[in-house]
Amino acid sequence: MFMRKSKMSLIFQAAIDVFSEKGFDKATMDDIAARANVAKGTIYYHFKSKEELFLFLVEEGVEVLRDGVESKLMPELSPTEKLELIVREQINFFGQYRDFCVILLRETWGGEERQLEFRKMIRSYMYLIEQVIQQGIEAGEFHPVNAENAGSGIFGMIAISALHILLGQNAYDEEALFQDMKRMVFSGVVK
Amino acid sequence: MFMRKSKMSLIFQAAIDVFSEKGFDKATMDDIAARANVAKGTIYYHFKSKEELFLFLVEEGVEVLRDGVESKLMPELSPTEKLELIVREQINFFGQYRDFCVILLRETWGGEERQLEFRKMIRSYMYLIEQVIQQGIEAGEFHPVNAENAGSGIFGMIAISALHILLGQNAYDEEALFQDMKRMVFSGVVK
């Protein structure tokens, strides 16, 4: 995921695996070193600390999500089309980077410096949604809602639903989830 | 929150504070003991381990949410009315037990035994939503959607939006959030 080169990429990949499996605190540098087939000292050659490694990793990940979506939001699309695209892309991202998403949902809530940082990153993604919502409202395509609430709501709805499935027993049927999420985002549940 | 009596309630309250501030792993029994003004051993007199204390605490919390909502879902209400009630209650709960909700969203994702347990508990709450969705569909009031996806989606939408505000700078305006969430859940964003 989000490759670099050589030893560094090994460490990077191993870090994602281990952090998502155990969470930030329970993951150990030994774990990561072992998974990367690298001596522990080597990690410290490339990253100043566990914290830094983690931060770097999450930064990259959110960037991939945000930039991936952003690059597809062509200006010629209508707000409704854009919204549909966002729903589809986020579902796809969660399926593809499940482990990373676990990290994200896990390490974001709390008052630590690191967690504030993470929320800012996520915010930068939610901002994309907000903008589309705003455009939709202005274009008269969408109901008037607080864009920030809508942004976090849509992100949260998809995120929790996706993880709920991904961490449960059932297979992750992206298309079905997409249909349901699209319907709910677009029209809600009440007829 | 969710009182018990005497020393035990002191520990209980302190545990919520500390766990929500630091998360399960970073929270120490020393912290909790100090916060509760109790000797460390006293905690172990009442709870077998840090894990057990935590589990117990989360169990209680989810119960308060679930039972609180459940007790208000009078049979004479229509599915639409029930759904509205759920939205309102969950928003209210998040505002009232912010710290607990941070714990909940934080410690639920992952493969550890404890986390599976937590997801089961949350699931027991989401199940309430699913049932209402199902009733609504059967009554012809709701669009046909997969009830499970709708359940986790609605829970997630409200949860993330609420936390997003609660952990940000802005005041938690329950009524405004309720109006937005209700609109989104009921009608979506697209006109």
Place this chain on the structure above:
Amino acid sequence: MFMRKSKMSLIFQAAIDVFSEKGFDKATMDDIAARANVAKGTIYYHFKSKEELFLFLVEEGVEVLRDGVESKLMPELSPTEKLELIVREQINFFGQYRDFCVILLRETWGGEERQLEFRKMIRSYMYLIEQVIQQGIEAGEFHPVNAENAGSGIFGMIAISALHILLGQNAYDEEALFQDMKRMVFSGVVK
């Protein structure tokens, strides 16, 4: 074993069980209280400390062994007859009070005050053997050996052999062990 009355005897018996099962250090006052069906405080009502309880218990036990043997060493018996009696009695005691004997062999070696005390107690039993040896030598019935070495040697030979069997899989055949020990003590192994 070595009864007292009422609550105290319950504690006493429980202490033997637990101490022999776990050793002095690993045995806890909680264990003992639970086994005796008594509140922990009650133990402290009867015994000043864990150490004291233990000391008392070992004292009693060694007394039972020593006094039991001593009372049977009638003056009219020949040294050889006395020696035979000692062998038989010690084997019998080990079979009857296996748990206590485990304690004895376990907690006797080392430099702590308590252990010195225990060795003194055991010494008081070995002294019986030494006296018989001395009598036998003086009567011309026994080879001239250092009585102290003979005393500890005979005690040790029987003790270790008995425990070896008692803690192994095989049944404790007292009569067979007696025959072997008697032969070895009396005539050694070389023809």
Place this chain on the structure above:
Amino acid sequence: MFMRKSKMSLIFQAAIDVFSEKGFDKATMDDIAARANVAKGTIYYHFKSKEELFLFLVEEGVEVLRDGVESKLMPELSPTEKLELIVREQINFFGQYRDFCVILLRETWGGEERQLEFRKMIRSYMYLIEQVIQQGIEAGEFHPVNAENAGSGIFGMIAISALHILLGQNAYDEEALFQDMKRMVFSGVVK
């Protein structure tokens, strides 16, 4: 004793000292680290746990005893000569490794996994004695006795006598003890 190299040998030696002085339970890793002039973590770098360190140490010790004796039991020796050699060697070993022998006698009795393990190790030494006894019986040099009883008996006789002296006030006169033990093992006490 039983050297290794570098830090590890420091730990090893310190462990023997401390374990024999205080026993397994009372000995602390802090003690051992301090005695070895090593950080506590260093011990854990080399040994997984206190238990493992201890097990390793006892294993080595018993091996030294067993292999030392075994290597001297030349096939051309008669059973009687072999038995004499065993008596001498065991007495010598106890004198040389007093502290280790205290550990051995102390930590062997009980039902814990570790203790079973230890008894197996000791058994592997006693087995040497048993074989010699068996050979002696078959060669017509020894009285017919149960070899297992004789093995544990001889081991125990020497062990307890040796420790009795080593932990008492008197000097450890190996030659005198050897003469007495040899006489008792060979001919018993009765003329």
Place this chain on the structure above:
DNA sequence: TATGAATGAGGATTCATTCAT
């Protein structure tokens, strides 16, 4: 006499980080 909640010192173990090679 008897109880059991409360205590806090003590001990095993973990792990991020350093540093000499």
Place this chain on the structure above:
DNA sequence: AATGAATGAATCCTCATTCAT
């Protein structure tokens, strides 16, 4: 660039003992 032995602060948990009832 890479290594891995060494460190020691930090943390969970245990348990003998006390004491108010």
